[in-house]
Amino acid sequence: MALDRTALPIALVIGGGAIEVVRSLQMAGLPCSVVSTPSDSTKYSSKVNSVFHWDWTQPLEAHDEALADRLVAWARAQAEPPVLFYSSDQALLFTSRHRDRLGRGFRFAIPDAELVEAMADKALFSTLAERLSLPVPATTILPPDPGAEPPDLSELGYPLIIKPERRDRGWRHIADAGGVKVKALVVDDEARLRAVWPELAAMGRTLVAQQYVDGPESAIESYHVYADATGEVVAEFTGKKIRTYPVECGFTTSLSITEEPDVLHAGRKLVELLDLRGVAKFDFKRAPDGRLLLFEINARTSLWMHPGARAGVNIPAAVYADLTGRPRPALAVHPRPVTWVHPKDLLAARDSGVSYPRWAAFAARCQATAFWSWRDPMPFIGMAMARVRTGDFS
Known part of the structure; x- marks a missing residue:
């Protein structure tokens, strides 16, 4: 039986790169709105209401009380308090620093404010890592x-x-x-x-x-988790980068959902050590000797939410259920193997020595694709048209 979307609270995603978070929410049949960057093609989705545009790359002081009040005014006009998700570092810090104000209109899950600051600032994170003896380079x-x-x-x-x-x-x-x-x-x-x-x-x-930890970007593995208000790990999965663009220190263009026991163990230990609440991604790099070295922690939703949901672990849907008092979705204990690909992976593959036919065969086998959905193709088409207009194919 289909969900009556009009009877459900809205999930509002703020920050850049919202489309992959939106895709996971749509898979659960949840109504979505966004406050994304002007260049974010999420706004082209026929299944998403764009509340307004906001440049989340601005300095942090630009995301101020006036923006919080604007969002709260919109939230209070809804039938039920919306559920807030943040998909970029700037949106995370904005939500954390204005949590009391935003809490007047929204429901959201977020770690302790001091922990958010330490995870979002690499200098503060270094101090935290030293204090807690975290396994960092x-x-x-x-x-x-x-x-x-x-x-x-x-x-x-x-x-x-x-x-x-x-x-x-x-x-x-x-x-x-x-x-x-x-x-x-x-x-x-x-x-x-x-x-x-x-x-x-x-x-x-x-x-x-x-x-520098020797090894390719494919040696970067990650632990993705949602811990509820009591600290219980509700949903988790592990993943591994396949390629990035550029090839070294680049942004993820293809990835796989995995089930690596040592990554799961390392991630769970850190959740307990940090007394974490909310959503987080722990990035490790596997050293040549097999050790997992922690690079960073991102306490927000990310592009991994979509392939994770395809694998049977829909973290945003679990957060939404807890915050609205609804039953949690079925969450796979053993996630299915899923591969996700971004259009820029063609460039990453080229620079990695992979031929176009081999890449095309790889992309055709991927269970999840950035931007693309047969039921909602406009975000992909909008992104492609914007690239053509600007000539930016990098």
């Missing part, structure tokens, strides 16, 4: 010092990676690999550090230098 915090000489990072050893305490527009300008955005800069030696340092120092931002 050796790290050095580089305070802002425009005009300073390059620091001595020989103790970390080369190669190493440098990343900002929080990615924003300024970092995207710096971290440009031939016109392609990267998450971090790989610094192979001291000469490379000296070459990039003037531009890094000019940012006037705290930076994080971290020991």
Whole structure:
């Protein structure tokens, strides 16, 4: 029997890249609205109401009380308090910092405010990791010092990676690999550090230098979890990147849902250690000796929600059920193997030496595809048309 969508509270997704979270909610038959970036093709969906557009890449101070009040006014106009999901770091921090105000109109699950700040800021996360003895690579915090000489990072050893305490527009300008955005800069030696340092120092931002863990991006594995208000792990699955674009320190273009016992064990231990509540993704990289080293924790929904739901673990639907007092959906104890692919994976495959026919055969076998749905094709078509208009195929 189909759900009566009009009788259900609305799920509102805020932040960039909302479409993959929306897809998981749609699979559960839940009504969705979004407040996404102007360039986010989620707005083209025939099954989603776009409340308004907001540029979530703006500095954090732009996401202020006025925005919170605007959202609460919309929420109070609904028949029932909507359920709020946040799908980007900026949206997470906005929700956390204005949780009391937003709580007047919304229902949402979120970790403790201090923990959110520590997970969203890589410098604070380094301090948290040291205090709790988390299994992270050796790290050095580089305070802002425009005009300073390059620091001595020989103790970390080369190669190493440098990343900002929080990615924003300024970092995207710096971290440009031939016109392609990267998450971090790989610094192979001291000469490379000296070459990039003037531009890094000019940012006037705290930076994080971290020991590079040898291995491809496919060695990055993750634990995805929803822990309820009591701390009980309600839903979980593990995953592994297949490719990223660019190939090194890039953004995920294809992935697989897995069932790795050591990743599950490591993730559960961290949930208990952190006394975590809400949704989180723990990113590990498997070192050549098999150890799992923790890179970061993202306490928000992400593109992994869609393939996870396809595998039988619909985390957003479980959160929605708990917050609205409805029965939880069936959640697979042993997730099905699912592969997800993004259109940019064609470029990632090309740069990895995979032929176009081999990639096409791989993509055809994938059970989940970014943007695409036969029942709701417009987000994919809108994204493709926008690429054609701008000429941005990177």
